[in-house]
Amino acid sequence: MHRLLAHAFALLAALLVLSPATAQLRVEITGVGSNQFPVSVANFRRDGEIPQPVDEIIRADLQRSGRFRMIDPGATPLAETAAVSFAEFKSRGADALVVGSVARLADGRYDLRFRLYDTVKQTQLDALSYVSSAAELRLNAHRIADRIFEKLTGERGVFATRIAYVVQLAKASFELHIADSDGANQQAALRSREPIMSPSWSADGSRLAYVSFETGKPVVYAHTVTTGERRVVANFLGSNSAPSWAPDGKRLAVVLTRDGLSQIYLINVDGSGLQRLTRSAGIDTEPVFSPDGRFIYFTSDRGGGPQIYRMNADGSSVARVTFSGDYNVSPRISPDGRLLAYVGRRGGRFQVHTLDLATNQETALTETALDESPSFAPNGRMLLYATEVGRRGILASVSVDGRVRARLSGPSGDVREPTWGPFIK
Amino acid sequence: MTTNRLMRLAACAAAALLLAACASTPLEEQPAAPVTDASAGAPGSKPGTADPRAVASVDATSRGLDPLTDPASPLSKRSVYFDFDSFVVKPEFQGTVEAHGKFLVANPGRRVTIEGNADERGSREYNLALGQKRAEAVKSRLRLLGVAESQMETVSFGEEKPVATGADEASWAQNRRADLNYK
Numbered sequence: 001m002h003r004l005l006a007h008a009f010a011l012l013a014a015l016l017v018l019s020p021a022t023a024q025l026r027v028e029i030t031g032v033g034s035n036q037f038p039v040s041v042a043n044f045r046r047d048g049e050i051p052q053p054v055d056e057i058i059r060a061d062l063q064r065s066g067r068f069r070m071i072d073p074g075a076t077p078l079a080e081t082a083a084v085s086f087a088e089f090k091s092r093g094a095d096a097l098v099v100g101s102v103a104r105l106a107d108g109r110y111d112l113r114f115r116l117y118d119t120v121k122q123t124q125l126d127a128l129s130y131v132s133s134a135a136e137l138r139l140n141a142h143r144i145a146d147r148i149f150e151k152l153t154g155e156r157g158v159f160a161t162r163i164a165y166v167v168q169l170a171k172a173s174f175e176l177h178i179a180d181s182d183g184a185n186q187q188a189a190l191r192s193r194e195p196i197m198s199p200s201w202s203a204d205g206s207r208l209a210y211v212s213f214e215t216g217k218p219v220v221y222a223h224t225v226t227t228g229e230r231r232v233v234a235n236f237l238g239s240n241s242a243p244s245w246a247p248d249g250k251r252l253a254v255v256l257t258r259d260g261l262s263q264i265y266l267i268n269v270d271g272s273g274l275q276r277l278t279r280s281a282g283i284d285t286e287p288v289f290s291p292d293g294r295f296i297y298f299t300s301d302r303g304g305g306p307q308i309y310r311m312n313a314d315g316s317s318v319a320r321v322t323f324s325g326d327y328n329v330s331p332r333i334s335p336d337g338r339l340l341a342y343v344g345r346r347g348g349r350f351q352v353h354t355l356d357l358a359t360n361q362e363t364a365l366t367e368t369a370l371d372e373s374p375s376f377a378p379n380g381r382m383l384l385y386a387t388e389v390g391r392r393g394i395l396a397s398v399s400v401d402g403r404v405r406a407r408l409s410g411p412s413g414d415v416r417e418p419t420w421g422p423f424i425k
Numbered sequence: 426m427t428t429n430r431l432m433r434l435a436a437c438a439a440a441a442l443l444l445a446a447c448a449s450t451p452l453e454e455q456p457a458a459p460v461t462d463a464s465a466g467a468p469g470s471k472p473g474t475a476d477p478r479a480v481a482s483v484d485a486t487s488r489g490l491d492p493l494t495d496p497a498s499p500l501s502k503r504s505v506y507f508d509f510d511s512f513v514v515k516p517e518f519q520g521t522v523e524a525h526g527k528f529l530v531a532n533p534g535r536r537v538t539i540e541g542n543a544d545e546r547g548s549r550e551y552n553l554a555l556g557q558k559r560a561e562a563v564k565s566r567l568r569l570l571g572v573a574e575s576q577m578e579t580v581s582f583g584e585e586k587p588v589a590t591g592a593d594e595a596s597w598a599q600n601r602r603a604d605l606n607y608k
Contacts, residue, residue: 262554329548
């Protein structure tokens with residue numbers, strides 16, 4: 001256990017002294033899980049000036065997932081061509097070993113190669129070469145981490161996916177960002193002097209819906225990421241908010257106050273076909289579709305305080321889902337439909353929880369006090385959420401067993417409302 | 426002549442005050458009452474009686490002032506504060522709401538936007554809805570006081586536009602608020 005902690009801190013220390021160009025990448029391991037697969041990622045051989053610490057990106061990805069125990073590979077770089085002593089790595093406790101290299105080619109591109117070994121069976125599990133521009137080097141490191149994850153766990157990796165979040169940079173400066181899954185490489189999809197809220201990815205990852213106050217009131221937009229083309233989805237009397245895409249990408253659930261208090265409606269992406277789904281005397285908000293599109297989970301205070309409810313996608317058969325605590329909000333459903341994540345207030349602290357929908361077992365995943373906006377990774381193995389450190393909003397990830405938490409440090413500013421994008425084809 | 430003018434001014438001022446104060450009284454009762462009360466309420470104002478050297482003092486400093494901008498007016502209070510996760514207008518703010526209700530009834534040309542806000546804790550979307558519910562709670566009180574629907578609009582900023590940025594109850598309490606914003 002102590003050794004594990006020592007490794008975790010060694011990694012943390014290593015990441016904190018990165019060059020300014022890579023300072024966006026900061027991982028803090030605040031817990032250590034059991035039943036983790038022991039893997040060692042050697043330092044990659046570098047040939048020429050390499051703009052990204054690819055080996056560190058791979059290590060940080062694997063570690064953040066909570067599925068791996070990182071074994072110290074030693075300081076010596078090991079290229080994919082190196083003769084490897086399996087026994088040495090086996091004796092260090094590593095059941096798998098990653099070696100590789102990155103070289104700057106004459107045409108200015110980069111050749112990134114890796115090899116994954118099973119040190120027990122002494123066999124190669126995977127090997128690949130990626131030739132790319134400097135801009136794609138980081139993405140290719142994430143792709144390698146995805147391949148390693150899949151080979152060793154049998155499940156699909158999420159490191160090459162993207163996230164979206166909102167950042168407030170000054171009193172009248174808000175941006176909607178899209179970044180790599182580790183929070184690095186962020187780009188602004190929208191800048192505004194007024195608040196931006198509730199980004200939501202379409203199932204194919206091509207569009208984001210969100211709420212923008214740019215006209216002085218909350219209005220729902222749909223935004224095509226590659227072109228920046230935007231269209232108003234809902235701009236009715238009162239407030240328009242909480243967009244959530246139906247899996248078919250044609251309709252959204254939204255929350256409108258046009259008929260009084262916040263209620264849930266269904267609307268086509270072009271703004272047509274408005275249909276009211278809930279009719280309560282209180283607040284109904286934060287709708288989210290189940291992955292199969294059959295159900296909508298949402299927050300309602302119809303029973304007094306805010307709790308999470310479920311209804312059929314046509315608004316029928318409403319049933320309460322959460323029963324512990326007097327404040328449960330921001331439901332998100334796992335890709336397999338089995339786990340519900342939400343923010344629950346317990347003893348005055350707002351923390352990310354999951355509820356196993358089959359067993360009704362509730363698990364608290366965090367130890368912070370002002371958590372918001374949980375969002376499942378597309379493989380369901382991790383959650384991204386917003387929390388606060390020193391009065392500044394930051395993004396954090398937690399493995400779905402709650403054992404490994406990592407802090408993503410995006411841009412300077414007050415970061416909030418992360419939402420994890422889908423797998424990219 | 427001067428005295429007469431002053432007295433008329435006094436009567437007008439008192440009548441105006443009373444009109445404002447009794448704005449929710451049914452219309453047919455209004456004309457008679459203020460005049461009677463005005464002469465009774467202004468000391469030494471009865472002409473030709475008692476001390477001929479008496480001086481009737483009239484305060485006209487507030488004349489021409491918009492009562493909304495007069496710091497002495499109850500209308501200068503524009504905010505209603507709420508408890509955590511609550512949209513109940515507490516007794517200590519009912520006076521503020523009533524003052525605005527009377528003003529709006531007396532001034533049917535004035536329009537007000539009621540802006541709901543929430544503290545930073547919990548869900549941003551729930552807080553947006555809660556801010557809306559707070560604004561609606563104030564609106565329904567104003568409606569009960571006789572304010573026309575067309576004079577009122579509600580909007581919520583949720584937790585997006587805090588006036589206090591501290592992470593303590595004092596700051597949070599300031600942000601759990603509905604503001605009456607006149608156009």
